[in-house]
Amino acid sequence: MDIPLLVVVVDLFPSPANSVAAKGKLDSGTVERILNQLLVFINAHLALRFDGRVAVVAAIAGRGSHLLLDSADLSNASTDIKNTGGMYKQFKVVDDVLVQKLQQLLDFDRDSEENYNKQSCLAGALSLSLSFINRVKRQHTDPASTIQARILTLSVSPDSPSEYIPIMNCIFAAKKDNVIIDVCRLLGNDSVFLSQTASSTDGIFVKVSDVDNLITVLLHSFLPEPSIRKTLCLPGGTLTNYSASCFCHKQPCSIAYVCSVCLSIFCSRRDSCSTCGSSLTQQ
Amino acid sequence: MIDEDEAQTGSNTGQGGMYHWEAAYQRSWDALEEDDSGSLAAHVAALAREKLARRRHVLALSNSAVPVHRGLIRHQFLVLDMSEAIASPADYLLPTRLECVLHNAQVYVDHFLTVNPLGCIGLIATRDGGAEKYTELTGNTAEHIAAIQNKSNREPRGEPSLQNALEIARRSLLHVPSHGSREILVLYSALTTCDPGNISETIQSLKADNIRVSIIGLSAEMRICKHICKETKGIYNVIMNEQHLKEVLASHVAPPAVESEKTASLAMIEMGFPSSTSFASPTICANHGKPTQIGYECPRCKTTICSLPTDCPICSLTLVSSVLLARSYHHLFPVPPFVEIPVSHRTSHFSLSLAAQIQLIVVHVKWHSLLHQQGSGRYQCPNCMHLFCLECDIYCHELLHNCVGCLGGSNH
């Protein structure tokens, strides 16, 4: 019996870079609408199975990544359970905790303007998620069941070249751990790194521009757990660009020169490697 | 657990400076300690922790903080001693010496090719006083594993010949381009060698051709092996038990540091990054001569090949996938080893920034509380000052190769 563990990485907090990437559509109202639909999606995941488990990791530019919620550890949740408004209690508690934590983070963020210039920390959030999954797996001792973990990334932030290597490291670790990374790209901009992430880990990559219909996409494409994906047709399968991009101009190239010491890629011959500093003879 | 005990008692020369065979027989159950309620749980947990701590120690040794130049393009011949010596009984290698060694060789080949995506490995076996090549140098794991699993290849016969094996490996390695490393790793069970000529000459030519020979002894130390390794700048190990064999093999997986005097042989290599294409009708793969529907096209000469990485058989361009290249990047930008902080310093040590503290509370304390209660140490990243538990420390260094704290960017 597999216990489904879903880790949601939320990367949609306002920062100048994100706003540009989202073509100015990322205001606090939109974020709120997205998060509300995310809450419904999380509840739907928990509704499918009594033993379903959810964790949420927030990636905030310049402020690092934070584990906001782990549905298996809500002991210290301070929530008014008397008034669940007709909701199933577990759902209500999860929602309350998440909303409260997000509010804290966003409030904190507003106070420190200088953080706005920082780049995204998606790789950090993915690393944190993978460490978390690793930890959950280690602590799971019941031999009768296994943890079937996957990651869903809701992202708007643009690719930052400095994150290429950490993201690649995450891909390899995820593959080794059998973790699927799904990507839901919001507000219509593309991301080469994340599409590579999804296709390398057997996840799906979907772009959503109509935020108000996000919930249908989430329920339709991202709810099915890996075991049932053999049966359900899911979107994706667009060709992923695997060609290398050179370190010097970030241009994609199909034939390139590679430093034999550090494997840095350059689009033209050169005498020394700018990454590792070795002077290179030409062959 | 039994492994654990053996590993402890087996460390170097056993207790009190005595050799392993001089010491009294160690019963693994004597080492167990019961707590007040007669339960072994605490002791077992302690053993597990110790094991983790040792793994961490090994990792910390192999991962230095400063990125060193490493030869990432490796060419290695793995020499297996398939003489009758490998059929001799060994109570430290279970179920039998042969099974254990071949199984570990298989694991090693797989691990090696995963960690060194541009590396090639070849298999040579020595038996009947000669040496035969099981597989050519290639990056295809399946081929090697098939060769190891082949029944007729697993049959121990006659005497081993160190010189023959080294000569065959040397001759094949001569064709390897100079920018790649040339290595030989020998898994040697016998205590003799049956050579046709003077092995010193072979050693000299190995030295001249810049080939590094490492030997893992599976029984006792041999002077000739030690000498070969010393001359060719390799490493000589004699293993004590299976656990140790695994550790030694694992230490050979990471690419060795390149010495500065060798920089002359560094070079820019021209490589192709073919994109995957699916063909309307099956096309013959130029490498294996088998029809294939999904494959890659060499970007220079448009030859069809079925698997990466490989050299284009027509224009000899090295063909790799960019994702494969990325797999070795963590050698360039390693996660620095974390500093252990004793439990007693728990409160006095904090001089962290506010952001880091919040992060610490939110991220770690909650799901690490369990281990901390058990008295495990904590580990701190020297760059971002974040604290990690043992489990996450190992995960960061062994598999993930990212430091969660550093990527958060709060202290940079």
Add this chain to the structure above:
Amino acid sequence: MSTILEHIKTLDNNTLTRLYHQPATCLAILRLLQPLAKHIIMRLLFVGAVEMPVVLNWIFDTKQASLAEALLSLRNFNIAWDENGSLIINQVFQTNLKNALVGGGNTSSFGLPTDSKDKKDITLEYLDTYAKESWETVLHFLVGTPSEKRPTAVVTLMEGSGLMAKPAHSHRPEDLRITNKGFQFLLQDVNEQVWGFLLQYLEMSEQLGMDPVDVLNFFFQLGSLEFGQDYSVDVLTDTQKQMLEDLKHFGLVYQRRKKSSRFYPTRLATSLTSGVAASGDTGDAGYIIVETNFKVYAYTTSPLQIAVLSLFLTLKARFANMVIGILTRDSVREAYNNGISSDQIKQFLTNHAHPEMKKELPPTVVDQIKLWESERKRAVAAPAVLYQDFPRSLEYLEAVGFARELGYVLWSSDQKRMFAVTPEGHVRMKEYMIRKKQQQQQQQQAV
């Protein structure tokens, strides 16, 4: 678990729709359905209706059979059906499942926690002990341990469910004896047992004129409650208040006094729809170790557990904290005679296996248990008519060929020139024999 689904399937559409007025019920049923059906519901939840061709495209072509199966079960539960070329979701179900997910609507479906603090502190341990004791009392009654307390609700339910029966010529309730069904019941895990009782209760309640919708809703509501929380009695319907009274005897809920305005669900109740073992975290961990030499060590002092073990074990020794028994051919055959199957024994040993041997039972033991079962099935009795003493091989072959063609042959031996046919076949065979005889006579006359 599956049995409750089977039961719900038999309800008519109106009842089902009335059932779906409670979000708790919708959620519980969703969790019980097969995975594909769950996802179809989720996809319909915010859309309402989807055209059939689109639905067909959701599934890979090779897996269309499982889609058909999922759609059929949704149809049976009156949750979604094909109408005018579209797949339509039951609106009541849709509204109430949505309510469960996002809030709104009926506020007491998941139970109404009481506002005030209980005067006396009811701890989780207390509830666990209470539930365990009550449930074991019921089981003790079943195995016939003498006890003074016998609530009528329990007695009637036992008899009604056929777990116990009175000997043919007795009418006193003390004479109730455990039946074969009762033996099988003992080997099930607690969750299955509770559901078994509840289903029985459901059937009886219908005879008593209780509304099955009310009863079912209360079951599912209990399953959604939180262990350790006290809930208000006031919002329950009269039927449900009556049920509360009855379920108390089984240890599913706890009420301090009969007129108390609050009740506590126990773990037996809260784990109803969760599928996890209903036992508490502590105490009831596995206690059985099975060795490859068929010896069974059970670390238990409970007379109930020992009684259950003795159903299929020959008990050899009893110590302060454990009993030792051996699985023998005789003891296991005895169990088979009581109607217990090898799967049930295997299931029981696995469910209660000691943590140290949680991974699997010794294969030798499992195989042998299976073999002992199959050897009972070596001979099958059936009424038959035997044909023998055929004078010539040809005649025998013709006759057996004829019978075989019609599928009447139960057994045949070419060597002995004998075969047996079913009684139905005997009629046809007689006709055949007469015909044959006539043919022979005609031939002889012709000669």
